[in-house]
Structures are given as structure tokens and as C-alpha cells.
Amino acid sequence: MRFLSSTSGSVNKTPCCSKVGIKRGPWTPEEDEVLSNYVKREGEGRWRTLPKRAGLQRCGKSCRLRWMNYLRPSVKRGHIAPDEEDLILRLHRLLGNRWSLIAGRIPGRTDNEIKNYWNTHLSKKLISQGIDPRNHKPLNPSPAASPIGAVNNNINFVAVPAQPPPLPPHPNALTLEKASANQYQPISIVQDVRSVMDDGNQPPLSLPVVAGNGNWPQSSNPMVMGYQVNATSQDNNAGQSYLVDNFNNEDTLSSFLATLMNDNFPSPYPRWSGGAANVPLASTISPTVDFISQGAIWDADLMKSALETL
DNA sequence: AACATGACCAACCGCGGCAGT
DNA sequence: CACTGCCGCGGTTGGTCATGT
Numbered sequence: 001m002r003f004l005s006s007t008s009g010s011v012n013k014t015p016c017c018s019k020v021g022i023k024r025g026p027w028t029p030e031e032d033e034v035l036s037n038y039v040k041r042e043g044e045g046r047w048r049t050l051p052k053r054a055g056l057q058r059c060g061k062s063c064r065l066r067w068m069n070y071l072r073p074s075v076k077r078g079h080i081a082p083d084e085e086d087l088i089l090r091l092h093r094l095l096g097n098r099w100s101l102i103a104g105r106i107p108g109r110t111d112n113e114i115k116n117y118w119n120t121h122l123s124k125k126l127i128s129q130g131i132d133p134r135n136h137k138p139l140n141p142s143p144a145a146s147p148i149g150a151v152n153n154n155i156n157f158v159a160v161p162a163q164p165p166p167l168p169p170h171p172n173a174l175t176l177e178k179a180s181a182n183q184y185q186p187i188s189i190v191q192d193v194r195s196v197m198d199d200g201n202q203p204p205l206s207l208p209v210v211a212g213n214g215n216w217p218q219s220s221n222p223m224v225m226g227y228q229v230n231a232t233s234q235d236n237n238a239g240q241s242y243l244v245d246n247f248n249n250e251d252t253l254s255s256f257l258a259t260l261m262n263d264n265f266p267s268p269y270p271r272w273s274g275g276a277a278n279v280p281l282a283s284t285i286s287p288t289v290d291f292i293s294q295g296a297i298w299d300a301d302l303m304k305s306a307l308e309t310l
Numbered sequence: 311a312a313c314a315t316g317a318c319c320a321a322c323c324g325c326g327g328c329a330g331t
Numbered sequence: 332c333a334c335t336g337c338c339g340c341g342g343t344t345g346g347t348c349a350t351g352t
Binding site for chain 2: 024025026027061062065066069070112113116117119120121
């Protein structure tokens with residue numbers, strides 16, 4: 001039983017939870033009050049030493065979790081609303097099990113809550129609709145068995161055939177322009193990416209926002225997500241624009257993000273080169289995730305508007 | 311009424327990243 | 332540069348409650 005202090009077995013317990021005298025299990029109202037008052041008074045952080053300072057017989061991890069998931073004033077209570085569910089689905093489709101990132105885009109909801117809601121509701125819902133909740137693609141690749149699946153009244157996920165037929169030009173192409181030193185924003189439709197490909201032309205340039213490593217353009221880069229236009233060299237000219245697909249075929253954006261997140265991107269790992277794009281360097285190897293969380297490219301509103309084009 | 315099963319979700323655990331030294 | 336400790340994340344567990352038999 002997990003809530004009893006287990007003195008047997010498990011050698012590799014984390015230090016904070018293996019200490020004698022540390023309480024575990026459900027929190028009492030008294031403990032909640034002590035923790036809540038202390039954090040409101042002293043602020044968040046220094047969780048490791050907080051229990052001692054606050055006079056709680058808990059480990060720091062437990063205190064942090066309790067505050068973050070339950071006691072924080074900003075935590076929203078109650079059922080997940082339809083629009084929240086809709087947003088969770090869209091974000092999960094793009095980000096996968098990045099619960100913290102998803103929660104960061106849904107005010108008042110915690111990563112734990114969204115994770116639980118996903119595991120107990122949404123994943124089953126998608127399965128019942130013939131959609132694989134892991135990748136949002138049909139469980140059965142047979143076109144006859146994978147019609148368009150209505151997830152709810154607000155959103156339709158289009159089942160992707162095994163070999164999608166050519167699509168006509170779509171008006172939802174999104175282009176980006178440099179809005180400031182560290183942010184791009186959508187501008188007008190420039191060109192349908194597939195028309196470039198269908199003509200058999202070599203893509204002008206791979207999209208610098210994904211391939212930029214200080215040595216772009218890299219026309220041989222296999223992760224062509226979009227094409228730079230109106231740019232002739234590695235420069236930082238204002239007004240250059242980028243076509244970022246049209247979000248309409250084969251989940252391009254989603255698979256692209258997934259590829260980055262799964263570390264499948266070819267070496268050298270894409271990072272912003274300060275000279276090329278003047279965007280804050282991502283120090284980790286999850287650049288897109290960092291960009292999203294830092295708002296470097298996809299700030300909250302931009303991400304939302306992009307998702308709404310799906 | 312008693313028991314079995316399933317759903318829900320708070321809380322725990324291990325791990326990786328990162329800042330500080 | 333290497334080491335250490337803390338923090339935060341995602342996966343998992345198991346207690347509680349609701350529903351079914």
C-alpha cells in the first residue's frame with residue numbers, strides 16, 4: 001500500500017521521501033492551511049526547505065505538488081468546459097503528452113488535471129471514434145473504416161488516408177513575417193507550398209525558423225516545413241516572409257513538431273543562430289518546445305489562431 | 311444487502327535538466 | 332569542466348466512490 005511509509009524493499013527512493021517522520025498520503029485541512037498561509041506570505045520556491053520553515057511534516061516535493069495542483073488561488077475548479085476540452089484536443093494533437101505545456105495554454109488548469117482528464121476521458125473518446133489518441137490518426141488505416149471523425153460539436157479531425165491524394169490549393173496558408181526582434185507574426189497568403197512542389201521546382205529555401213543553425217539555407221534539409229521567399233541569402237532583412245504550410249495536409253505541422261520533440265532532427269541540431277534570426281537561443285535540445293513556451297514564435301494568441309485554422 | 315467492477319483523481323515516484331559551486 | 336542538489340515533468344499507483352450484478 002503506497003500511503004503507508006514503506007520501510008521494506010525500494011532502495012532507490014528519493015531522499016526527501018525516505019526520511020523517517022515524513023508524512024505521506026492525503027493532506028488534511030490543517031496542513032493545507034499551514035502550507036497555503038506560508039506560501040502566500042513567503043512566496044513560492046525553495047520547496048526543499050519549505051516544510052521545515054513552515055512547520056510541516058512533509059517533503060518538499062509533496063508541498064510543491066499540493067500547492068501547484070490544489071491550493072494555488074489560480075487553480076480553476078469544476079468540470080472541463082467544452083471549449084477547454086476542444087483546446088486540449090488541439091494542443092495534444094500538436095504537442096503530444098506535454099502536459100505542462102498544454103496546461104500553460106489553458107488558464108486555471110494544472111498539468112495533472114489535464115493529464116488525468118486525458119487518460120480518463122479524452123483518450124477513450126478518441127478510441128471510441130476510431131482515432132489513435134497517441135497520434136490522432138485513424139486506428140484503422142483503411143479509408144473505408146476511417147471516415148471523418150467528429151470529436152465533438154466544435155471540432156472535426158479529418159482522418160488522414162494512408163496515401164493522401166493531391167489537394168487543391170487551400171486558402172489557409174499561413175505566412176510569417178518578422179514582427180520584432182524575437183517574434184514572428186502571420187501575414188498574408190503568399191503561395192501554396194504544394195504548388196511549388198508540384199511544379200517540380202527545388203524549394204527555394206528551407207524554413208529558417210526550423211532549420212536555422214547558423215548555416216542555412218539548407219536546401220537538402222529533409223525537414224522542409226515551409227519555404228522562405230523573398231530572401232536571397234542569410235540575412236536579417238525586415239520584410240522577408242515565410243510560408244509555413246497550410247495546415248491542411250497530412251498533419252504537417254503536427255508531425256513536424258513531433259519530429260523535433262522526438263529528437264529526430266538531423267544533426268547539427270537546429271538552434272537559433274543569433275545572427276540569422278536574433279531570437280533567444282534555446283539552450284536545450286527541444287527548440288520548438290522552448291520557442292512555444294518562451295513565445296518566441298508561437299505566442300499564446302498566435303498559437304491559438306494557428307490552431308483555429310486546423 | 312453484499313460483492314464485483316469500473317471510473318476518477320490526488321498523490322507518489324523516478325528521471326532529466328539546470329543552476330550553483 | 333565536473334559535481335551536486337533542487338526543481339519540474341510525465342508516468343504510475345491505489346484509495347474512494349459510483350454503478351452493476
